[in-house]
Amino acid sequence: MAVVPGMTELTAPYWQAARENRLVVQECQSCRQLWHPPLPRCPHCHAAGPGWRQVSGDGTIYTYTVVRHPTHYAFADQVPYVLAIVELAEGPRLVTAITGAAPEEVRAGQPVRVVFREVADGVTLPYFALVRYQGDDHGTA
Amino acid sequence: MTGRQVAIVGIGQTAYGKALPGTAWDLALEAILGALADAGLEAADVDGICRFAPPFEPVSEPQLVRALGIPELRFFAESPLGGEALGAVLAHAAAAVTAGLASTVVVYRALSQSRGGRFGRADGRGPGGGPGGAGPEAGADVVVPEEDNRSFAWPYGLMSPGQLFALWARRYTIVHGLSDDDLTRALGSIAITQRAYAHGNPNAMMRDRKMDWDDYRGARMISEPLRLFDLCLENDGACAYVVTGADRARRLRDDPVYVLSATQTLSPYREPMGIYVTGELLELFPPATAMRLFAEAGVRRADIDVAEFYDATSYMPLRSLESYGFVPDGQAWRYVTETGTGPGSPLPVNTHGGHLSEAYLHGMNGVLEAVRQLRGTASNQVPGAEVALVGAPAGSAMILAR
Numbered sequence: 003m004a005v006v007p008g009m010t011e012l013t014a015p016y017w018q019a020a021r022e023n024r025l026v027v028q029e030c031q032s033c034r035q036l037w038h039p040p041l042p043r044c045p046h047c048h049a050a051g052p053g054w055r056q057v058s059g060d061g062t063i064y065t066y067t068v069v070r071h072p073t074h075y076a077f078a079d080q081v082p083y084v085l086a087i088v089e090l091a092e093g094p095r096l097v098t099a100i101t102g103a104a105p106e107e108v109r110a111g112q113p114v115r116v117v118f119r120e121v122a123d124g125v126t127l128p129y130f131a132l133v134r135y136q137g138d139d140h141g142t143a
Numbered sequence: 144m145t146g147r148q149v150a151i152v153g154i155g156q157t158a159y160g161k162a163l164p165g166t167a168w169d170l171a172l173e174a175i176l177g178a179l180a181d182a183g184l185e186a187a188d189v190d191g192i193c194r195f196a197p198p199f200e201p202v203s204e205p206q207l208v209r210a211l212g213i214p215e216l217r218f219f220a221e222s223p224l225g226g227e228a229l230g231a232v233l234a235h236a237a238a239a240v241t242a243g244l245a246s247t248v249v250v251y252r253a254l255s256q257s258r259g260g261r262f263g264r265a266d267g268r269g270p271g272g273g274p275g276g277a278g279p280e281a282g283a284d285v286v287v288p289e290e291d292n293r294s295f296a297w298p299y300g301l302m303s304p305g306q307l308f309a310l311w312a313r314r315y316t317i318v319h320g321l322s323d324d325d326l327t328r329a330l331g332s333i334a335i336t337q338r339a340y341a342h343g344n345p346n347a348m349m350r351d352r353k354m355d356w357d358d359y360r361g362a363r364m365i366s367e368p369l370r371l372f373d374l375c376l377e378n379d380g381a382c383a384y385v386v387t388g389a390d391r392a393r394r395l396r397d398d399p400v401y402v403l404s405a406t407q408t409l410s411p412y413r414e415p416m417g418i419y420v421t422g423e424l425l426e427l428f429p430p431a432t433a434m435r436l437f438a439e440a441g442v443r444r445a446d447i448d449v450a451e452f453y454d455a456t457s458y459m460p461l462r463s464l465e466s467y468g469f470v471p472d473g474q475a476w477r478y479v480t481e482t483g484t485g486p487g488s489p490l491p492v493n494t495h496g497g498h499l500s501e502a503y504l505h506g507m508n509g510v511l512e513a514v515r516q517l518r519g520t521a522s523n524q525v526p527g528a529e530v531a532l533v534g535a536p537a538g539s540a541m542i543l544a545r
Contacts, residue, residue: 005274005285007294039292039419045411065317065424067309068367069300073262075279077300085301085366087310087418097296097418105367110317122284127298 004121005076012040015054020126023118027094029055038094059116061088061130064095068105084108088130101129108132146441149237150392150399151543153182153385154511159348159502162257163379170381171202171253172210178383183395184247186211189385191245193232195252195505196221202253218245222407224414226453229506230539231407236386246387252507253381261377262303273302291414305374307416308456309366314424315462316368319473326368329476330457331359333492334372334499336485337454341496344522348376349500373457375498382507384514400517401544403440403530408432408538417537427466428538436532437468440542444469447542448528449516450490451509453535454497460484463534464492486523494523509533510541517545 019026030044066086084100114130155177220235222228236248267276276285287297338354341347362371392399412419452463464475484492495501495512513531515521534540
């Protein structure tokens with residue numbers, strides 16, 4: 003049992019890219035600003051038809067919380083889990099969860115890298131893993 | 144909107160409890176009839192209703208018009224975004240009265256979490272809905288419909304305000320260099336102070352429940368760094384108040400409570416609850432909002448005798464002291480520990496016990512408490528209180544005066 007995102011015309015490309023293990027955010031085709039979550043137009047110059055840019059998947063933990071009590075039955079057997087806001091190297095922030103680490107290992111400001119997990123048939127979510135040492139190219143899921 | 148043109152002339156509420164016998168509709172009627180009786184008015188006098196928009200407020204205008212026998216409602220308005228409606232519903236009511244669109248406006252909030260869903264029970268729902276689902280037995284995936292970017296957060300298990308506030312509270316320690324113990328002492332000071340207020344308030348759900356530092360620190364972590372007693376209650380109950388013009392208010396009673404200002408505010412990515420803001424996450428609302436709230440009221444911070452801050456968690460009163468300008472940014476954690484917000488402090492906060500220890504009513508019980516303080520009838524009366532501030536997280540707020 004998983005909680006999965008409902009997709010709209012606007013958000014489907016993000017989740018389609020995740021299925022292909024690519025992390026993307028919207029990019030203005032006119033002023034080249036990046037943002038997330040998706041919008042119909044650029045919030046800076048109001049240009050129509052934003053595109054999607056694949057980002058590095060590198061970021062840092064902006065803030066986090068260790069959830070010890072579930073607020074939905076789908077997560078009852080997943081506590082404790084670590085929710086985080088990750089600031090991507092390219093700027094935009096994502097809500098995500100930290101995977102592959104004990105809760106007490108997680109600190110603000112830590113470098114993290116995207117990892118992809120299929121949570122249901124055809125549904126993949128971008129998670130983030132701690133980058134544990136220099137030269138680790140793949141994170142640690 | 145500027146000072147003393149309209150007033151709150153009646154307040155009403157139900158008892159608060161984990162599971163009350165009435166539906167939300169029953170509870171709303173009890174609170175509204177109580178507020179009308181308190182004002183010396185009849186249901187037939189009501190010609191306006193302002194409320195929190197669905198899915199938060201479950202009781203509709205047609206349900207009330209029908210059940211109360213209101214002959215004609217000529218003004219009704221709804222404010223979205225949950226607790227952010229707190230100041231907005233009063234702003235709309237006051238604007239309607241000053242514009243002549245209505246003479247007698249009822250504002251209400253009714254809640255039956257025993258029937259409607261509780262986060263603490265992990266039943267898939269909460270007071271504002273939730274992802275829902277067929278239940279744990281069904282074993283089926285739960286699809287989060289995309290609305291206000293929730294589909295980017297809920298699949299990770301970020302579903303409740305308590306979890307969002309935990310992210311804010313953690314961020315507060317990062318930005319201001321607090322240790323976990325610093326934060327625990329600050330949040331515990333707020334929770335324990337509010338519990339002590341509840342002990343003096345016969346309406347408070349936690350009126351008989353003691354809480355000392357051992358109880359507070361020993362409670363289980365819910366979403367770190369927030370413990371059980373940092374989170375609000377989940378309960379049934381209803382609150383209502385009646386707004387009318389100042390002249391009529393003075394004819395109705397000797398002690399109307401005047402509306403000096405009421406604000407609503409919205410800035411990019413405040414939904415859901417500010418999690419996607421591109422600036423500093425700690426900023427609850429644009430600084431101009433608080434400036435407007437005080438400028439329109441024509442009062443200064445030092446004039447506020449009592450504050451009722453929306454407290455879905457204990458973090459909110461802490462940050463509200465800073466955001467509304469009572470304490471400099473990054474200083475409230477020291478302030479609540481050293482000066483405090485209890486009886487006799489420079490600014491008593493959540494004198495009814497707040498959402499943590501009286502009941503959770505989406506801030507509306509804080510409005511009722513402010514009215515009682517300004518009438519001089521509160522259980523934990525602040526001596527000589529003349530001006531009160533009621534503030535929600537995102538700058539939806541009001542300043543009231545006797």
